[in-house]
C-alpha cells in the first residue's frame with residue numbers, strides 16, 4: 001500500500017493509461033479524483049474501484065471550468081498530494097498536409113490544458129508544504145517522429161515547462177516533478193488521434209496493437225512516482241530511439257525516418 005491515503009488526481013482517466021493508473025493507485029490505497037470529458041466512462045471506471053473516488057468531469061481546454069474543478073477537489077479532500085497530468089491526444093498526419101486547427105487543438109489539450117491545471121493546483125501544494133506532479137509525455141517528447149509533428153511539439157513543450165518548474169521549486173516546497181515518457185502502449189490513442197483536417201483517425205495502428213500493455217505501463221509509472229524519479233522511459237525497443245538520438249544521432253535519423261509510423 002505505497003500510496004495509502006494519498007489524494008491522487010488523474011486526468012484522462014476514462015480510458016487507456018489513465019484508467020489503468022486509477023486501478024493501480026486505488027489498489028495501493030490512494031484516494032482518487034478521476035477526470036476526463038466522458039462522464040459515463042468515468043462512472044464505469046469508478047465502479048471498478050473499491051476505495052474513495054471522486055469524479056470531476058472536465059474538458060482540460062476549458063480554463064474557467066478548471067478553476068471550479070480545483071475548488072471542488074479541495075473542498076472534498078482539503079489537499080491534493082499527487083497530480084497525474086495524463087489527458088492527451090495524438091496525431092497521424094504529415095506536416096505538409098496538417099491544418100493549423102490541428103496544430104492548435106493538440107497544443108491546447110496536451111500543453112495548455114496540462115499547464116493550466118498544474119498552475120491552478122500548484123499554490124495549494126505550496127501552501128500544504130508538499131506535493132508531486134507527474135506528467136505523461138512520450139518518447140516523442142524527446143525525439144521527433146513522422147506523422148506526429150504537433151504531438152511531438154506539444155510533448156517537447158511539456159519538458160521545457162516541467163523541467164523549469166522543477167528548477168524553480170525550492171527544497172522547502174517539498175514538491176517533486178516526474179516526467180514520464182512511454183513508448184507505444186496498447187490503448188485507443190490511435191483511434192482518437194487527429195488526421196490532417198482534425199477528423200479522428202479511428203484505426204488501431206499495427207504499432208499500437210503490438211505496444212506494451214497499459215497495466216504494465218501503469219505499474220512502471222507508479223514505481224517512478226513512488227521513487228520520485230525526475231524522468232522515466234517506459235517501453236521496449238522504441239525507447240532506444242532516445243539513446244540513439246543522444247549518443248548516435250546519425251543512426252537515430254536513419255532509423256526514425258524508416259520505421260513504420262503507424
Ligand SMILES: NC(=O)c1ccc[n+]([C@@H]2O[C@H](COP(=O)([O-])OP(=O)(O)OC[C@H]3O[C@@H](n4cnc5c(N)ncnc54)[C@H](OP(=O)(O)O)[C@@H]3O)[C@@H](O)[C@H]2O)c1
Pocket residue numbers: 011012013014015016017018035036037038039041058059060061086087088089090109136137138139181182183184185186187188189190192211
Ligand atoms: N498509448 C501510447 O502509445 C502513448 C505513448 C506515449 C504517451 N502517451 C500519452 O498517454 C496519455 C494517455 O493516452 P492513452 O494512450 O491512454 O490514450 P487514450 O486511451 O485515448 O486516453 C486519452 C485520455 O485523455 C482524455 N482526454 C482527451 N482529450 C481531453 C480533453 N480535452 N479534456 C479532458 N480529457 C481529455 C480522454 O478522455 P475523454 O475522451 O473522456 O475526454 C482519455 O481519458 C496521453 O497524454 C498520451 O499522449 C500514450
